[in-house]
Amino acid sequence: MKKHIVLLPGDGIGPEVTKAAKGVLETIAEQFGHSFTFETHEIGGAAIDNQGTPLPEDTVAACKKADGILLGAVGGPKWDQLPSHMRPEKGLLGIRKQLGLFANLRPVKGFKSLLHASPLKEEVVAGSDLLIVRELTGGLYFGEPRERRNNGAEVVDTLAYTRAEMERIIDKAFQSAQVRRNHLTSVDKANVLESSRMWREVVEEKKQDYPDVHVEHMLVDAAAMKLVTNPAYFDVIVTENMFGDILSDEASVLTGSLGMLPSASIRQDGLGLYEPVHGSAPDIAGQNKANPLAAILSAAMMLRHSFQMNGEAELIEAAVNKVLEEKYHTADLNLTDGVQVSGSVLAKKVSEQM
Ligand code: ATP
Ligand code: MG
Secondary structure: OOOEEEEEEEEEHHHHHOOOOOOOOOHHHHHHOOOOEEEEEOOHHHHHHHHHHOOOOOHHHHHHOOOOOEEEEEEOOHHHHOHHOOOHHHHHHHHOOOOOOOEEEEEOOOHHHHHOOOOOHHHHHHOOEEEEEEOOOHHHHOEEEEEEHHOOOEEEOOOOOOOOHHHHHHHHHHHHHHHHOEEEEEEEEOOOOOOHHHHHHHHHHHHHOOOOOEEEEEHHHHHHHHHHHHHHHHHHHEOOOHHHHHHHHHHHHHHHHHHHEEEEEEEEOOOOOEEOOOOOOHHHHHOOOOHHEEEEEEEEHHHHHHOOOHHHHHHHHHHHHHHHHHHHHHHHHHHHHEEEEOOOHHHHHHHHHO
């Protein structure tokens, strides 16, 4: 198959981990006889420095024509003092919005060989394998008005959703549950928020279309607790933008390192932007220390969700698992046993296992 991939390396460790993921994709192309073409564009701080904007027009145009987009990370202290519309993060929020990438998928899996790397007890983390489906283009992040009033004595943010926005993300979550373990937990705050009460209505309507999925409602505070006391309980979690942001960061402790977590932001027609959950990690940038596995696993998600290449995705995931079982790891995993290697060596080990 022919696929055109846009690379957005971004800032900090973004370029290192993107390069690692590209290498693994090239190995896949070779082994399966696919033809992947790559095109690199700027976003975030790099784009601010070179083009005066966090989201250049040619970047948006290239992404619109791509089959899949792989992003490294954006941001860093260098750009923290800029006015908010000029910050690197605006590039990321902007591209998601402009492409209509409304569904953020974050799988969290406790790799067996890393159970002891989690700050949680091994027996708590064991068996956890969940997917958080977070709504990405609505809610508090985009609602208007958002302003200071009364000379700064008052402030307002707005949590707004249309029914259609709820329907499409909830559909996506039911469909995700169908190809996993058929268990969907819808998370809200329906005892307080009107938006959550409508969310529950939509879930109740939609469940008629997916009779094979067992669905339940859970308040966000209860879900936050259960995630760290009994994570193996969950299969797919679906929730609105802000709750999803918080719960997915919380869930990241199950894996032992931010450097292990992939994510996807997709839309219904399959176009998606794939990126590691971690940020630009300026403290270790350029030192070949960054864990490339989150970016590599993000590339695997691209194969699965945008290209329908399930076998290829599984091969990458199995190779990552194998490398971890052989106890190769980067410094962030904080392991006392095994062999600590650089980011590029770890990426090469993954390709060798494929
Ligand atoms: P952002 O605002 O972009 O989310 P952040 O400061 O919240 O940034 P990160 O940039 O992800 O978060 O960094 C948090 C910590 O985790 C840093 O100490 C960083 O070095 C470490 N870290 C993040 N990603 C990786 C990685 N892939 N490999 C190794 N260490 C990492
Ligand atoms: Mg962060």
